Amino acid sequence: MKAIQFAGPGGPEQIAEVDIPTPEPGAGQIAITVRYAGLNFAEVLARRGAPGYAPGWPYVPGMEVGGEVAALGAGVAGFEVGDQVVAFTVGGGGLAETVVTEAGLAARVPDKLELERAVAVPLTWTTAVALVQNTHITAADRVLVTGATGGVGDALAAVLSLRAPRSLVGATSPNSASVLADGYRRAVRDAGFAAAAREANDGELFDVVLESIGGDVAAASFGVLAPRGRFVSYGAAAGQPDPAAPSFGDLRRNNWTTSGFSISNLARGDAGAAGELIAAVFALVEGGLTLPAPRVVGWDQAIEAHIAQAEGRSPGKTVVAVRG
Known part of the structure; x- marks a missing residue:
């Protein structure tokens, strides 16, 4: 074949x-x-x-x-x-x-x-649904998606629209000509990324950061995370070394929650759990979500x-x- x-x-x-x-x-x-x-x-x-x-x-x-x-x-x-x-x-x-x-x-x-x-659905949309479920996003939250272009970025915009967060900022590379999905405010991932993200969020910090770029972008993202914020790493597209994680003192001081997600590792360890996410996406489709x-x-x-x-x-x- x-x-x-x-x-x-x-x-x-x-x-x-x-x-x-x-x-x-x-x-x-x-x-x-x-x-x-x-x-x-x-x-x-x-x-x-x-x-x-x-x-x-x-x-x-x-x-x-x-x-x-x-x-x-x-x-x-x-x-x-x-x-x-x-x-x-x-x-x-x-x-x-x-x-x-x-x-x-x-x-x-x-x-x-x-x-x-x-x-x-099996990788792209399950990732989006899992990230939104695991971070318990509500209409009160301000959300930053550091990798807003591509399939997962589009899927996150659609799934998040069901939760109607207070604001949604999507980051793109400086040379990206991609049109962001409906709902995103745009910030550019350059040397001034943290300031650009916050400016796109009306000067406010973020309650949730969904991070898939890694390296310098991941490190900068903690600078815009609000007290009691939730940070999820689900990729490292930049290919840079992982930055140092916040200290336990930083976590306690800010009441931050940090976590990671990989649909691939979930599927390898628990196919049933990954299969349930596929079913969850199809249930949203039956309920009116448009892919x-x-x-x-x-x-x-x-x-x-x-x-x-x-x-x-x-x-x-x-x-x-x-x-x-």
Whole structure:
């Protein structure tokens, strides 16, 4: 079968279309005929060799897929061959004609939801829902999202609109031409990031910081966190070393709460919990949440779309049509 593969860690020269054996599901797994595969920045970090992203080399990226169940492994119940599903392929493999994943990380697609929209649910929308749930955001809160462009940034704007926070500021890189999703006030992540974020928030500090850039941006974010604020790290897109965490004294003095979130590590350790988040997103859809249409590119554009994402030239969510 055809697949996109990273030969090893490095630059775009490591990416190629290859022909590899079609995988077969093991116990507790399902095989999926892939129609669409979502692109995520985690795959950029994997290709660059960041620790914890690629389980080995060569590596087939693709952590979100949508398609039909092609085969069932031993012990799998609740699915039938031909079911239209989305799945979180936590170990990658989705940018291929067929992928195998744990059955607990797959879900049937609601009848009225287009597959190309649903394919972003298992990683992108589950991350947004989990972040909002875990920080208990209310209408009284002032919220900063340090990575507001891309799929998760768009999803956070939509999910947060249901909580109607008092203010919502989204940060972008200085060279980003991306249009922010409705609801965001814009701040630029440059040398004056903390001041820009606070200015966009009418001079106020933030009750909640949802942080995915890491490094200097993560360090600066504590400078705009209000007393009793909640800080969540869910990524490190800048590739910089993690900054020093606040001291216990700082935490007590400010009554801050700090935490971390990774949908990938959650899925590896507790597929059922990740599966519940997928179900929670679909429940919101049934209740009226609209998933925006992604940018869909053809298979022949998959490699260029990955490179564009790595270079910050890819607004919103991008999905690859694996099969015509």
